[in-house]
Amino acid sequence: MGNATSTKDLKQKLSEHIDAARAKLDTLKKDLASMHAEDMQSLQKKRDEIDKRLDEQRQKAKELQADMESWKKEKVAHTQDAISSWQKKRELKKLESRADRAEEYAMDLVITAAYDFEQAEQAILDALAARYDADTASSSPA
Numbered sequence: 011m012g013n014a015t016s017t018k019d020l021k022q023k024l025s026e027h028i029d030a031a032r033a034k035l036d037t038l039k040k041d042l043a044s045m046h047a048e049d050m051q052s053l054q055k056k057r058d059e060i061d062k063r064l065d066e067q068r069q070k071a072k073e074l075q076a077d078m079e080s081w082k083k084e085k086v087a088h089t090q091d092a093i094s095s096w097q098k099k100r101e102l103k104k105l106e107s108r109a110d111r112a113e114e115y116a117m118d119l120v121i122t123a124a125y126d127f128e129q130a131e132q133a134i135l136d137a138l139a140a141r142y143d144a145d146t147a148s149s150s151p152a
Contacts, residue, residue, distance in 0.1 A: 020113050027120040031127055038131055042138075050142055057135045064128055071125045074118045081115040 045053065088108055096104045 020116070024116060024120060027117070027124065031120075031124045034124070034127060034131070038134070042134070045138065050139065053135055053139055053142075057132065057139065060128060060132045060135065064125075064132060067125050067128070071122060074122050074125075078115060078118050078122070081111050081118075084111060 041056075093105075093108070095101075096108075
């Protein structure tokens with residue numbers, strides 16, 4: 011992933027990821043509102059699609075977690091005194107590197123949140139399927 015060249019670029023990239031996540035949430039809400047018992051086959055298909063996407067994203071999520079942990083450790087080393095010293099000495103490479111890592115961390119968190127949302131979506135669909143099974147069993151004659 012390329013680093014933002016300005017604060018404006020970073021805001022734009024983050025906004026795009028957030029808007030995409032918001033669109034997924036809105037779609038899920040609409041799907042839930044329109045779902046009926048006869049939609050179980052459609053529900054299963056959607057669960058399978060999400061499961062496939064989650065499998066594809068699992069390794070990337072692990073890599074993002076490792077990158078985020080690495081940044082947390084780096085951040086501890088970047089005390090305010092060190093940052094002030096870099097600014098006074100105009101150590102631009104260190105300041106740019108710090109900015110790049112902070113941007114990557116922010117993007118990684120947004121991407122991880124989207125992955126977590128997909129897991130939540132899967133859990134919601136699993137819960138609906140389980141509730142449907144329970145309702146079907148309780149309404150059928152013994």
